[in-house]
Amino acid sequence: MADTNRAVEKLQGKFEASILEVKQDRGDWIVTVKKEDIVAVLSFLKQECKFDMLTDVTAIDYLGKAADRFMMVYQLTSVPFKDRLRIKAPVAEGNCLIGSATQVYGSAGWLEREVFDLFGIRFDKHPDLRRILMTPDWEGYPLRKDYPLQGPGREPYKGRLS
Amino acid sequence: MANNEIMTINMGPQHPSTHGVLRLVIELDGENILKIDPEIGFLHRGVEKLSEHRTYHQTLPLTDRLDYLAPMSNNLGYILAVEKLLGIDVPERAQAIRIIMTELTRLQSHLVWLACHALDIGAMTVFIYAFRERETIMETYELISGARMTSNFFRAGGLSQDVPAEFEKKVRDFIAEMPGFLDTYEGLLTGNPIWRKRTIGNGVISAEDATDIGITGPALRGSGVDFDLRRDIPYAGYENYTFEVPVGTECDTFDRYKCRLIEMRESCKIVTQAMERLKPGPVLADSPQVCYPAKDSVYNSIEGLIHHFKIASEGYPVPEGEVYMGIEAPKGELGYYLVSDGSSKPYRMRVRPPSFVNLQAIEKMAKGAMLADLVAIIGTLDIVLGEIDR
Numbered sequence: 001m002a003d004t005n006r007a008v009e010k011l012q013g014k015f016e017a018s019i020l021e022v023k024q025d026r027g028d029w030i031v032t033v034k035k036e037d038i039v040a041v042l043s044f045l046k047q048e049c050k051f052d053m054l055t056d057v058t059a060i061d062y063l064g065k066a067a068d069r070f071m072m073v074y075q076l077t078s079v080p081f082k083d084r085l086r087i088k089a090p091v092a093e094g095n096c097l098i099g100s101a102t103q104v105y106g107s108a109g110w111l112e113r114e115v116f117d118l119f120g121i122r123f124d125k126h127p128d129l130r131r132i133l134m135t136p137d138w139e140g141y142p143l144r145k146d147y148p149l150q151g152p153g154r155e156p157y158k159g160r161l162s
Numbered sequence: 163m164a165n166n167e168i169m170t171i172n173m174g175p176q177h178p179s180t181h182g183v184l185r186l187v188i189e190l191d192g193e194n195i196l197k198i199d200p201e202i203g204f205l206h207r208g209v210e211k212l213s214e215h216r217t218y219h220q221t222l223p224l225t226d227r228l229d230y231l232a233p234m235s236n237n238l239g240y241i242l243a244v245e246k247l248l249g250i251d252v253p254e255r256a257q258a259i260r261i262i263m264t265e266l267t268r269l270q271s272h273l274v275w276l277a278c279h280a281l282d283i284g285a286m287t288v289f290i291y292a293f294r295e296r297e298t299i300m301e302t303y304e305l306i307s308g309a310r311m312t313s314n315f316f317r318a319g320g321l322s323q324d325v326p327a328e329f330e331k332k333v334r335d336f337i338a339e340m341p342g343f344l345d346t347y348e349g350l351l352t353g354n355p356i357w358r359k360r361t362i363g364n365g366v367i368s369a370e371d372a373t374d375i376g377i378t379g380p381a382l383r384g385s386g387v388d389f390d391l392r393r394d395i396p397y398a399g400y401e402n403y404t405f406e407v408p409v410g411t412e413c414d415t416f417d418r419y420k421c422r423l424i425e426m427r428e429s430c431k432i433v434t435q436a437m438e439r440l441k442p443g444p445v446l447a448d449s450p451q452v453c454y455p456a457k458d459s460v461y462n463s464i465e466g467l468i469h470h471f472k473i474a475s476e477g478y479p480v481p482e483g484e485v486y487m488g489i490e491a492p493k494g495e496l497g498y499y500l501v502s503d504g505s506s507k508p509y510r511m512r513v514r515p516p517s518f519v520n521l522q523a524i525e526k527m528a529k530g531a532m533l534a535d536l537v538a539i540i541g542t543l544d545i546v547l548g549e550i551d552r
Contacts, residue, residue, distance in 0.1 A: 025483050025484055026249070026485050053378075055376060055514060056497055058499060065503075073499065075497065075514070079387060084486070086486060105374060106375045106376070107374065110519070110522045133552075134206070142208060143210060149211060149212070149214075
């Protein structure tokens with residue numbers, strides 16, 4: 001397993017002030033950055049490090065486990081270099097807004113709509129931020145940890161009875 | 163009647179050529195598509211939410227219900243992610259059977275794609291033939307797992323059980339016949355003037371646009387991007403197999419059709435190579451914390467029964483961490499992103515479905531096309547709504 005990563009070094013040189021954490025977990029490289037710089041970091045990685053595909057955008061809800069409730073997760077893939085990189089950015093519940101990656105990658109359009117739909121994180125400068133899986137009049141954000149599994153207003157899930 | 167009016171029409175969710183429950187709101191100028199707005203979510207079952215309340219083992223059967231045309235690929239992606247978290251290795255025999263089954267799954271998924279795609283465009287014969295071959299694969303599924311579609315056959319550490327003795331002959335016979343069947347399909351379609359007119363120059367998307375939108379799988383390779391996860395970021399032992407990756411040049415529906423057909427021939431080759439690696443041996447890793455005991459020991463010893471009961475009721479704790487595992491599913495890159503907090507249930511499971519991202523391209527591909535060509539574009543993207551809506 002390599003101790004260094006071609007993109008992480010470049011990223012550390014360019015965005016030293018905004019990198020919060022660099023780690024390697026089971027071979028995957030993970031860089032956590034401040035959410036203010038997310039668009040700049042992604043476009044740097046696309047232009048300078050040839051991460052030409054944004055494979056996935058998702059979020060994690062760390063309710064009661066971390067200072068900032070949400071963590072945005074971006075999976076990048078480089079077709080020419082055949083490697084991957086994961087970028088993460090914490091988002092606080094009070095100010096649930098982050099720059100939209102649609103300015104850099106076309107694939108972010110629907111992926112960010114899904115994060116908005118299920119987590120309630122808003123994306124600045126997203127061209128079409130609507131719900132995508134749930135109906136437009138749905139209330140609440142289903143993938144948040146405080147959203148009951150059975151839906152609001154029903155008995156809480158008690159595990160399988162059989 | 164007023165002239166020059168733009169008409170908005172609705173297609174789906176019950177339209178047969180939307181391959182499930184996809185709804186499209188289309189703005190038309192005569193026959194030409196000006197704008198297209200796909201509406202999805204009719205099949206949303208909340209698989210990601212459900213998984214947070216189930217153990218890793220109980221989450222497995224949810225995964226084959228995502229892309230129900232390629233259940234084993236979905237099982238494999240999930241199981242590989244769990245194994246990556248746990249850090250356990252899989253015995254060779256189990257690996258070979260996994261590769262055989264996922265490649266048969268690729269054939270099965272592509273057969274359904276070919277059948278429906280051709281039917282949508284008007285070639286009914288191919289549909290009947292392709293479904294005949296698919297039946298053999300479903301029988302193989304039934305033979306080894308007991309189920310024709312929701313196989314639930316792989317386990318963290320290997321397989322749920324070894325394959326029966328008839329398995330080898332069944333697969334060998336099928337793989338020997340399959341190239342001949344593929345010739346039949348090609349004979350019916352490739353040179354067919356109607357097929358060529360409907361597919362050549364239809365749904366063109368450039369390599370840059372396809373990469374930007376995040377299209378993966380045969381749809382990306384049809385646009386000339388040489389990228390296949392099995393070869394480029396190998397998993398599950400694919401680095402030990404040799405196969406060609408077909409790439410298109412014209413970026414249209416016809417090239418994507420050709421790529422998929424060559425891919426099916428390559429899948430047959432991979433299965434043949436895997437059959438040679440199929441040596442007797444264990445099919446489950448020797449890690450009792452994770453793997454269920456053999457049925458014999460469950461029924462005949464108290465230790466085995468307790469062991470079984472413990473895993474079934476509590477599950478197994480998975481070390482803290484996060485992994486992303488992307489595999490080359492028949493429709494493109496299927497990714498599982500798992501976050502573990504050290505308990506026996508996933509803290510977060512994210513499924514990155516290939517069809518969801520690929521379908522995004524429809525807005526670009528269908529713009530300016532004729533309404534009748536839209537059916538071919540939906541077909542060539544090879545979507546399945548089960549995994550789009552999750």
